[in-house]
Every structure is written in structure tokens, then in C-alpha cells.
Amino acid sequence: MAAIYSLYIINKSGGLIFYKDCGTKGRMDTNDSLRVASLWHSMHAISQQLSPVNGCSGIELLQADTFDLHCFQSLPGTKFFVVCEPGTPHMESLLRYIYELYTDYVLKNPFYEIEMPIRCELFDLNLSQAVQSDRVALLGR
Amino acid sequence: MQFFGGSEINPSPQVPTASGNNAHMMYVFNRNGVCLLYKEWNRLLHTLNPQQDHKLMFGLLFSLKSLTAKMDPVNADKGNLGVPQLPGQGCSFHSFRTNTYKLSFMETPSGIKIILVTHPKTGDLRESLKYIYGLYVEYVVKNPIYNPGFPIKSELFNTALDQYVRSIS
Numbered sequence: 667m668a669a670i671y672s673l674y675i676i677n678k679s680g681g682l683i684f685y686k687d688c689g690t691k692g693r694m695d696t697n698d699s700l701r702v703a704s705l706w707h708s709m710h711a712i713s714q715q716l717s718p719v720n721g722c723s724g725i726e727l728l729q730a731d732t733f734d735l736h737c738f739q740s741l742p743g744t745k746f747f748v749v750c751e752p753g754t755p756h757m758e759s760l761l762r763y764i765y766e767l768y769t770d771y772v773l774k775n776p777f778y779e780i781e782m783p784i785r786c787e788l789f790d791l792n793l794s795q796a797v798q799s800d801r802v803a804l805l806g807r
Numbered sequence: 808m809q810f811f812g813g814s815e816i817n818p819s820p821q822v823p824t825a826s827g828n829n830a831h832m833m834y835v836f837n838r839n840g841v842c843l844l845y846k847e848w849n850r851l852l853h854t855l856n857p858q859q860d861h862k863l864m865f866g867l868l869f870s871l872k873s874l875t876a877k878m879d880p881v882n883a884d885k886g887n888l889g890v891p892q893l894p895g896q897g898c899s900f901h902s903f904r905t906n907t908y909k910l911s912f913m914e915t916p917s918g919i920k921i922i923l924v925t926h927p928k929t930g931d932l933r934e935s936l937k938y939i940y941g942l943y944v945e946y947v948v949k950n951p952i953y954n955p956g957f958p959i960k961s962e963l964f965n966t967a968l969d970q971y972v973r974s975i976s
Contacts, residue, residue, distance in 0.1 A: 671880035689880040698877065701888050705874050712867050713905055716860070718831035718850040718924060722907040728871075730900040732881045749878060 670760075670797055671733060671749040674699070675768070677781040678743030680707030684784040686793065689749075706747065710737065726758075740765055760800055767792050830972045831908060831924045835943070837956060838894065838918025840865045844959045846968065868912060868920060875900045894918045901933055911936060919943070925975075935975050942967050 675684035682703035687693055694702065710724040728735040734754060737747040738761035746761050746768070771789035772778050778786060835844040842861040855863060869891075876897030877888045886897070894914050902911045904927050911923045913936035921936050921943075946964035947953050953961065 691881060694877075698888060702874060702878060705870060705888070709867060709871055709874065712863060713903070713910075715854050716864055716867065716910075716924075717854075717905065717907050718852055719907045720852050722905050725903050725905050728875070728900055728903040730875045730879075730898050732879055732898050733875075735878070749880060 669751050669754070670800070671751070673746070673748045673764070673793075673797075674703055674706070675784065676703050676707055676745045676747075679781065680704050681781070683782065686790075688797065706737075707745065710739075710745065736761060738762065738765065744768075756800075760796070763796060764793065767796065829925060829929070829975060831926070833924070833968075833972070834861065834864055834920075834922040835959070836861075836865050836868075836920040836922075839956070840869075841956060842958065843919075846965070848969075848972070864922065865920075868922070871903070872897070872899055872914075902931070913937065913940065915940060923972075929975075932975070935971075938971065939968065942971065 669688070671687070671689040673684070673686045673688075674682060677683050680703070682700050685699045685703075687699075713725045714722045724739060725737055727737070729752065732752070733749050734752050734757070735747055735749050736757040737745060738758065739745050746764055748757055748761060748764075750757060767789060768784075771786050771792060772784050773780075775786055778784070831847075831849045833844070833846045834842060837843055840862075842865070845857070845861065854860070872892055873888060873890070876886065876892050876899070879898035882898060886892070892899075894916050899914060900912065902909060904910075906927060909925050909927045909929050911925070911929075911932040913921045913933065915921075919940070921939055923932055923936060923939075925932070942964065946961050946967060947959050950961060953959070
């Protein structure tokens, strides 16, 4: 069983710039998704403070009862995190692939303002294709 | 690869110390946020003084619980973000992992939170935390001299805990 429930992209100041919800029951309204994104940004930073060893770069995986949260932080500080079913494999490589799509379709878009919400059709299209093909490969449907 | 916010590149996993302990540290909190126990076996970096460190840890867990309850994709009825959750209410996380440590968490129905910080390759420690709670019940709760709500000062508990944690791989 492997399914992605939602994907968030946060800019380096903690603001939500992209949110995609694939789940059915867990839908959140816009305000809540903004709050959740900012909360995650802060929790990520606090977890670095509590490290017993030097060189902590923040939470990479959070495991809860009903979902797993995988987080990838790029070099400039943009965070990509995905909420999925517990035990879904290959989420790290999916996140890195989404980061590639982000650099290709969003950052290289001359009309896109950096740190602003993402409104690029090609990015949405390719993202849906990536998630769909992932789903087909993992679930066989 | 050096990430934003990191100052040192630290690729090697934590080597167990001479005492053989694989865990870095452990916290036990009660439902009011009082730190009942803090044990440190192998901690190289102390960012904050102990009081602030305990408060930060409790605050982080409190907020993470609130976050996971809200983000729960399965439960349809969720409270508002920021509303304090009762123990056992809503979806709760049981561990998170960073590149330098793994934090395992367990909350009992009475609000006792047990936190174990180990190296990142550790497996699922939920059973171990349940066993530690069993030790807490035997050596602390059943101790007639123990004052609930105050830090634990039981030698037997400390020894049993040290022995058990050493055996966790």
C-alpha cells in the first residue's frame, strides 16, 4: 500500500508556496495549510537546536500512526515535504525528482517571482504525471 | 553535501562510547511539562542550558503532536490547530529522524512522555519505550516515598535504565 496524501513546498522564510492535496478525508482549507507549513518550518529549525551532535540539518522523516512525513531541504533553504502512507518506499528520490521539476519549470520560468506562490501550469502537469506514475509503479493500478 | 543551516559536515554515524551505550540522551516529562528525568550518556553538543533545553524539548513535542493531529489524512474530524490535545486524542507521531539523531517518543494515557534520542540508524523503538515505561511503573510509581510531579531520584530506576538502554542495539 503506497499513496501520497499531500505535497507542500515552503520557501526559505517559511511561507507556503505550493500545496497539492490528493487525499479524500484529510482536506484542509487554505488558512490551515498555511499554518501547518509555518509550524513545520519552525519545528524543523527547533529540531536542529536539540541535536546532541554537531551538523544537524533538520527533520528528514517523521513517523506517525497513520502517516509518514518525508522532508527534503534544498541548498537555498526551500523545503519540500510530502505526507504519505506509513512505509511508502522511495519518497526521498521522489522528493529529489520534484526538486528537479521545480528548478526546471518554476525557477527557469522568467515570469515566476522567487519566494512567491507557484502558478506554473507545466509544473503542475509534470508533477501530476510524476505522482501518477509513481502510484502506478508502486500500486500496480 | 552541505545543507543550508549546517555548519559542519558530519557524515559518519555516532560511534558508541566506551561505556557501550548507544543512546545519546533520554527525557521523561509529566503532563504538566515538568521534566521528571533527564539522562545523558553521550551528548557532545549542548546548545542551551538545561532548563531551556527541557522547555524546548517539551515545546517541540507539544507542537508536533498538535501538527500531526491536524495533518492526519485519515481522520475526518479534527480540532483546530493550536488546541491542546488530550493524551491519546488525535493521531500522534512516534518518532522522527534527522541526519544526526533519531528521536523516539511515547505518551501514556496518564500524560507521561518518554523520549529517547539515539543515532539515526536505530530501528523502531516503540517496544523498548513500553518496556521503559514498565520500569518506571515498577521502580518509581510503586515507590511509596516518590513524590509525583517532582524529579525522579531513584537509584534502582537509574541502574535498571542504564542496563536496559545499553542492551538496545
